[in-house]
Amino acid sequence: MEHSAVVIGSGLGGLQCGHILSRRGWKVTVLEQHSRIGGCMQSFRRGNATFDTGLHFVGGAGEDGGLELLFSEFGLMDLPWKRLDGEEVCIGGQSFFLPSGYDAYSEALCSYFPESTSEIADYLAHLSQVEKHHEYMDVSAWRWLCDTISDPLLRKVLSGTSLKMELDADRLPLYTFARINDAFIRGAWQLRGGGSQIAEKLAQDIRNMGGEVLSGKKVVALESIDGAVSAVIAEDGSRYCPEVVISDIHPSCLLAMTDKVRKIYKDRVSGLDNTKGLSTVNIRLREYAPSGENRSIYVHGADVDLWRPRADVLETVGISFGEGTVDLMTRTCFGDADELAGRCIDFVSCRLPWLRDAVDEYFVSTPRTYERYTGTPEGSAYGIVRDCNDMMRTSLSVRTPLKNLYLTGQNVGIHGVLGVTKSSYRTCEEILGKKI
Numbered sequence: 028m029e030h031s032a033v034v035i036g037s038g039l040g041g042l043q044c045g046h047i048l049s050r051r052g053w054k055v056t057v058l059e060q061h062s063r064i065g066g067c068m069q070s071f072r073r074g075n076a077t078f079d080t081g082l083h084f085v086g087g088a089g090e091d092g093g094l095e096l097l098f099s100e101f102g103l104m105d106l107p108w109k110r111l112d113g114e115e116v117c118i119g120g121q122s123f124f125l126p127s128g129y130d131a132y133s134e135a136l137c138s139y140f141p142e143s144t145s146e147i148a149d150y151l152a153h154l155s156q157v158e159k160h161h162e163y164m165d166v167s168a169w170r171w172l173c174d175t176i177s178d179p180l181l182r183k184v185l186s187g188t189s190l191k192m193e194l195d196a197d198r199l200p201l202y203t204f205a206r207i208n209d210a211f212i213r214g215a216w217q218l219r220g221g222g223s224q225i226a227e228k229l230a231q232d233i234r235n236m237g238g239e240v241l242s243g244k245k246v247v248a249l250e251s252i253d254g255a256v257s258a259v260i261a262e263d264g265s266r267y268c269p270e271v272v273i274s275d276i277h278p279s280c281l282l283a284m285t286d287k288v289r290k291i292y293k294d295r296v297s298g299l300d301n302t303k304g305l306s307t308v309n310i311r312l313r314e315y316a317p318s319g320e321n322r323s324i325y326v327h328g329a330d331v332d333l334w335r336p337r338a339d340v341l342e343t344v345g346i347s348f349g350e351g352t353v354d355l356m357t358r359t360c361f362g363d364a365d366e367l368a369g370r371c372i373d374f375v376s377c378r379l380p381w382l383r384d385a386v387d388e389y390f391v392s393t394p395r396t397y398e399r400y401t402g403t404p405e406g407s408a409y410g411i412v413r414d415c416n417d418m419m420r421t422s423l424s425v426r427t428p429l430k431n432l433y434l435t436g437q438n439v440g441i442h443g444v445l446g447v448t449k450s451s452y453r454t455c456e457e458i459l460g461k462k463i
């Protein structure tokens with residue numbers, strides 16, 4: 028008999044799981060609450076400009092970064108990827124350009140910090156081997172950084188691309204810090220034309236393999252018999268009775284849909300902290316604006332404490348360039364949309380003095396926007412916070428107490444495209460009972 032799976036949520040994790048199982052002959056149905064699929068992969072158009080929401084850069088393709096291999100299985104490497112030259116960190120007016128590729132990255136860092144050459148070599152040697160060191164999960168990234176690097180400015184530069192993860196001096200595991208930085212040093216990429224192409228490609232393939240990807244299908248309840256999900260119920264009353272259910276939504280939202288899971292597990296999951304949300308100012312530029320730069324830029328105030336970020340003070344803004352567009356991202360949330368946009372534009376004027384006069388129109392999203400669109404509590408950007416001091420409690424297995432219900436997506440592993448892709452394989456391996 029044909030195996031069947033329902034996937035709740037059409038974010039990257041949900042669509043990838045649907046794709047992996049479809050390729051193995053499963054009948055897959057993906058249910059998405061929103062009118063558009065893709066979750067944080069969504070992009071949107073305003074006039075002739077395309078803006079991304081939760082996909083600005085991807086790390087880990089090229090130089091054995093791992094992503095290329097994984098993405099080629101989904102046919103995603105055929106999309107119009109563009110390799111960035113590298114990343115730039117600006118702190119209090121000083122600029123540090125960090126080119127892609129370990130050799131070039133190391134050479135640039137050593138030229139900025141000649142006194143720290145051997146510490147830099149040690150730091151990069153650890154990062155490049157991170158894949159083999161899962162024990163780094165129990166090590167504090169901040170404590171390790173302080174033990175490895177003595178120059179405080181160098182520590183700031185190495186942490187300065189920080190918006191890609193939530194730096195937390197007390198909790199962030201070294202594994203997460205090293206894995207993400209390693210991936211971006213190997214190669215940072217951008218998808219020309221927007222992240223929706225990823226979702227559309229995965230969904231089209233699932234349909235071509237006989238599956239369904241349905242939007243406007245909010246799942247509101249799970250029925251269960253004998254410790255397994257027997258039916259998935261959507262808000263419009265439709266019922267689905269698959270062999271396996273995969274959830275790509277925030278686990279605490281999932282568990283609210285069933286009373287057949289023990290309270291102790293529910294309390295543990297709903298008690299976990301979530302990473303903070305991000306605000307984004309998507310700017311469409313006037314026609315005469317200078318063309319964008321082929322790099323991501325992170326601008327920080329001189330006194331920023333990157334490992335103890337403040338939500339109420341504007342101290343960090345990330346910049347990403349598209350075709351005729353600039354996106355500004357910050358963890359700070361204050362005032363209304365116009366105030367946020369105005370202050371972010373002023374903040375980066377030390378690096379992009381032309382920007383203020385080049386703005387044609389802008390659109391602002393805040394954590395509340397993400398909460399509304401994806402249902403993720405508090406509009407958390409990167410899901411559940413993993414605590415290196417308490418990994419047992421703060422990391423979730425892809426298995427749940429209901430035997431045919433599995434988790435995937437950013438809440439069961441590292442966030443971001445590389446992390447979610449790896450989790451998709453982990454979830455499907457658990458379902459299929461073998462390494463794939």
Ligand SMILES: Cc1cc2nc3c(=O)[nH]c(=O)nc-3n(C[C@H](O)[C@H](O)[C@H](O)COP(=O)(O)OP(=O)(O)OC[C@H]3O[C@@H](n4cnc5c(N)ncnc54)[C@H](O)[C@@H]3O)c2cc1C
Pocket residue numbers: 035036037038039040041058059060061064065066067068080081082083084085086244245246247275276277280305306307397400401402403407408409435436437438442443444445447
């Ligand atoms: C502002 C921002 C910028 C980011 N930038 C980057 C970046 O540059 N590079 C990078 O690699 N990562 C980035 N990320 C992180 C990355 O986008 C996420 O880690 C990843 O997309 C998460 O995918 P997911 O499948 O886990 O979940 P999601 O994308 O959250 O998908 C969950 C899906 O489930 C749906 N859903 C929720 N509830 C229900 C329900 N009841 N019924 C049916 N469907 C439901 C939602 O609508 C959504 O479509 C960024 C994130 C944010 C927020």
